[in-house]
Amino acid sequence: MSAGATRPPTVIRGGRVLDPSRGFDETADVLIEDGRIAAIDKPGLIQAEAADVIDAAGKIVAPGLIDMHVHLREPGYEYKETIASGCMSAVVGGVTSVACMANTNPVNDSGAVTSFIRERAATAGLANVFPIGAVSLGLQGEKLAEFGEMFEAGIVAVSDDGFSIMNSHLMRCALEYAKLFAIPVIVHEEDNCLCANGVVNEGVTAIQLGLPGMPAAGESAMVARDIELARATRGRLHIAHLSVAESLEMVRRAKDEGLNVTAEVSPHHLMLDERAVIGYNTNAKMKPPLRTAKDVAALREGLADGTIDTIATDHAPHHRDEKTVQFDAAAFGIVGLETLLPLCLELVQRGELKLERMIEALTVAPARNLNIDRGTLAIGAVADVVVFDPRKSWTLRATELASKSHNTPFDGWDLQGKVTHTLVGGRQVWEDES
Amino acid sequence: MAEGERQRRHLLGLNGVSAADLIVLLDTAEALAEVSRREVKKLPTLRGKTVINLFMENSTRTRISFEIAAKRLSADSINVSAAGSSISKGETLADTARNLAAMSPDAIVIRHPSAGAARLLADIVDCSIINAGDGWHEHPTQALLDILTIRQYKREIAGLTVTIVGDILHSRVARSNVFGLLTLGARVRVSGPPTLLPPEFAALGVEIEYDLAAAVADSDVVMMLRIQRERQGENFFPSLDEYAHYYCLTEEILAEAKPDVIILHPGPMNRGIEISSGVADGPYSVMMNQVANGVAMRMAVLYQLIVPGADGIRGSKLAHPPKKSLPRLDAGGAA
Numbered sequence: 031m032s033a034g035a036t037r038p039p040t041v042i043r044g045g046r047v048l049d050p051s052r053g054f055d056e057t058a059d060v061l062i063e064d065g066r067i068a069a070i071d072k073p074g075l076i077q078a079e080a081a082d083v084i085d086a087a088g089k090i091v092a093p094g095l096i097d098m099h100v101h102l103r104e105p106g107y108e109y110k111e112t113i114a115s116g117c118m119s120a121v122v123g124g125v126t127s128v129a130c131m132a133n134t135n136p137v138n139d140s141g142a143v144t145s146f147i148r149e150r151a152a153t154a155g156l157a158n159v160f161p162i163g164a165v166s167l168g169l170q171g172e173k174l175a176e177f178g179e180m181f182e183a184g185i186v187a188v189s190d191d192g193f194s195i196m197n198s199h200l201m202r203c204a205l206e207y208a209k210l211f212a213i214p215v216i217v218h219e220e221d222n223c224l225c226a227n228g229v230v231n232e233g234v235t236a237i238q239l240g241l242p243g244m245p246a247a248g249e250s251a252m253v254a255r256d257i258e259l260a261r262a263t264r265g266r267l268h269i270a271h272l273s274v275a276e277s278l279e280m281v282r283r284a285k286d287e288g289l290n291v292t293a294e295v296s297p298h299h300l301m302l303d304e305r306a307v308i309g310y311n312t313n314a315k316m317k318p319p320l321r322t323a324k325d326v327a328a329l330r331e332g333l334a335d336g337t338i339d340t341i342a343t344d345h346a347p348h349h350r351d352e353k354t355v356q357f358d359a360a361a362f363g364i365v366g367l368e369t370l371l372p373l374c375l376e377l378v379q380r381g382e383l384k385l386e387r388m389i390e391a392l393t394v395a396p397a398r399n400l401n402i403d404r405g406t407l408a409i410g411a412v413a414d415v416v417v418f419d420p421r422k423s424w425t426l427r428a429t430e431l432a433s434k435s436h437n438t439p440f441d442g443w444d445l446q447g448k449v450t451h452t453l454v455g456g457r458q459v460w461e462d463e464s
Numbered sequence: 465m466a467e468g469e470r471q472r473r474h475l476l477g478l479n480g481v482s483a484a485d486l487i488v489l490l491d492t493a494e495a496l497a498e499v500s501r502r503e504v505k506k507l508p509t510l511r512g513k514t515v516i517n518l519f520m521e522n523s524t525r526t527r528i529s530f531e532i533a534a535k536r537l538s539a540d541s542i543n544v545s546a547a548g549s550s551i552s553k554g555e556t557l558a559d560t561a562r563n564l565a566a567m568s569p570d571a572i573v574i575r576h577p578s579a580g581a582a583r584l585l586a587d588i589v590d591c592s593i594i595n596a597g598d599g600w601h602e603h604p605t606q607a608l609l610d611i612l613t614i615r616q617y618k619r620e621i622a623g624l625t626v627t628i629v630g631d632i633l634h635s636r637v638a639r640s641n642v643f644g645l646l647t648l649g650a651r652v653r654v655s656g657p658p659t660l661l662p663p664e665f666a667a668l669g670v671e672i673e674y675d676l677a678a679a680v681a682d683s684d685v686v687m688m689l690r691i692q693r694e695r696q697g698e699n700f701f702p703s704l705d706e707y708a709h710y711y712c713l714t715e716e717i718l719a720e721a722k723p724d725v726i727i728l729h730p731g732p733m734n735r736g737i738e739i740s741s742g743v744a745d746g747p748y749s750v751m752m753n754q755v756a757n758g759v760a761m762r763m764a765v766l767y768q769l770i771v772p773g774a775d776g777i778r779g780s781k782l783a784h785p786p787k788k789s790l791p792r793l794d795a796g797g798a799a
């Protein structure tokens with residue numbers, strides 16, 4: 031932006047300002063100048079000439095949400111999502127930063143692909159995009175990708191997400207080598223032999239429907255191995271989309287022990303159990319699969335007590351044609367950016383999660399995990415801000431999503447809580463006019 | 465004619481089908497069995513109706529059985545198989561279904577290797593869908609003909625002890641029989657090696673007994689399943705020899721059952737592996753009755769699904785439930 035075109039300041043007036051990074055929770059006005067948080071003060075005290083004003087009375091003002099697990103599909107699968115459409119979906123959902131997984135085509139296993147993603151994101155000019163590089167070349171699980179080259183180009187983590195790293199030596203080396211750059215290794219835990227051909231959770235629903243299952247141990251056995259490797263290497267391990275109670279227990283012990291282990295959970299694993307696939311609903315097919323009611327209860331508890339530090343969507347857009355097939359042939363995954371906030375708020379409304387804890391899991395926790403300077407409304411911080419109305423009721427219509435794909439199991443749900451304004455770097459990129 | 469209503473009737477599985485509906489189907493089959501014993505084995509009932517047999521997996525027996533059933537009711541039946549159809553050219557099942565539906569059939573009989581394939585068709589097209597076996601899920605007409613056979617020998621299903629033996633995990637025949645037999649009040653026991661019989665099956669309401677002799681003891685009916693040779697390569701059991709050693713139904717083991725026990729097998733059999741020749745060819749075997757009942761049972765299903773206002777099952781649970789949003793988990797969690 032040229033120096034001459036200075037934007038007028040913005041004042042967000044009268045909202046409940048909630049910033050878990052500083053333990054701040056008060057009704058206040060927020061002044062944004064030059065793309066940064068310039069002041070936060072009692073309502074009415076901030077005077078700003080010719081400022082753009084956002085009326086946030088009755089609303090919540092928080093750091094822009096950070097989703098550390100997103101599949102943007104570009105390059106290679108633009109028919110599912112593009113960086114631009116994915117970023118639009120993000121800001122509609124109040125998400126100002128996304129970290130995107132490497133399973134594109136070509137795979138993000140080189141500085142060139144990392145740079146391409148960042149350029150596309152800059153052109154789109156909506157959310158911040160933080161690329162995640164592959165652990166192994168081509169996600170093949172054999173040879174370490176050039177972490178350094180990708181790091182220089184801007185990756186914030188490495189992951190072979192979509193695949194498990196079955197080679198324990200490779201996993202060990204990834205944890206050790208990533209230390210050079212102080213970036214986490216994000217793992218998708220699924221034992222390939224135990225989960226081969228599995229399409230749903232192994233359990234009663236799988237038995238009823240005659241579908242091949244993925245056992246809980248297919249995840250927890252890998253979590254156990256990786257926690258042991260994290261202990262041995264003192265490496266930085268982040269466990270993606272944790273889904274079974276057994277894994278949760280191991281993470282709890284690892285954290286108690288002071289290991290450098292963090293974990294995320296997706297909203298769908300908090301809101302649905304395996305019964306959602308009954309009727310062969312391909313929009314309830316994902317990896318890891320929806321688990322049992324007992325697991326759901328454990329995950330909610332683990333999120334509330336901080337064992338699971340982060341909420342991330344695993345936003346995985348797929349074309350309608352990839353879901354309108356027999357269940358075993360359908361693609362794994364669902365979109366999640368635009369349902370993230372209301373689904374989490376439902377747990378708050380039910381009294382199972384504190385609002386501050388929820389915002390923390392969506393802002394400062396993922397920022398810390400990825401070591402990025404976001405997720406806070408501290409004075410001087412980049413002004414990524416979300417304003418939402420926690421009481422606004424609406425009905426989700428899959429076809430109205432901003433994402434290019436509409437594969438959601440929440441179609442037709444009555445939701446409460448809607449993003450009204452999204453600001454990235456002080457610039458308003460989304461305002462809900464409904 | 466209430467076209468829409470009629471056209472939403474399917475037989476996708478026995479899970480959820482009421483006892484009353486099962487009995488209507490069984491009684492209809494009993495009445496239609498008489499046709500097969502006539503000199504001229506044909507009724508004009510489905511004249512002008514079209515039945516498509518869409519078989520995406522090899523099954524000569526089931527296909528022929530459906531074909532004969534349709535012909536005896538004077539329906540036109542057309543066979544579409546995987547080889548030689550556009551499926552082998554990469555067309556999706558949904559597109560195949562739409563194309564077939566555009567030709568206005570009255571019913572599509574589908575056999576497919578994927579669980580839920582019949583349900584997918586029912587969601588897409590308007591005509592009646594009959595599941596002739598979908599993956600490991602269900603094979604409702606096989607179970608109906610098994611139950612019909614049992615009923616012919618035992619009169620009442622309620623109160624019987626029926627033991628199903630073999631690869632329960634991968635068996636659509638076992639699942640459909642479990643659902644149907646339980647609905648009709650039988651006590652159902654399942655047996656097989658633990659690798660092929662996960663404890664979760666108990667949730668369906670069956671008893672699990674890993675020891676064959678103990679499972680067969682006091683049984684009124686023993687149903688043996690065909691063991692797939694591929695399963696040994698997948699380590700579900702070490703060898704066919706060892707499988708046979710523990711799970712082959714021999715005359716010796718059969719001595720533990722009730723004196724008037726009957727033995728069923730959906731075929732084709734592996735003699736000497738899951739069943740000894742002595743048992744297969746012995747006085748307790750009712751396998752040829754199963755085959756004969758197959759035609760009558762499929763006639764009954766075609767009749768009840770295609771004919772408007774056929775007795776009993778209109779608008780019943782045979783119709784699959786309408787699509788709606790997923791329900792929320794109960795408050796207070798999910799526990």
Ligand SMILES: [Zn+2]
Nearest residue numbers: 191192218270
């Ligand atoms: Zn994953």
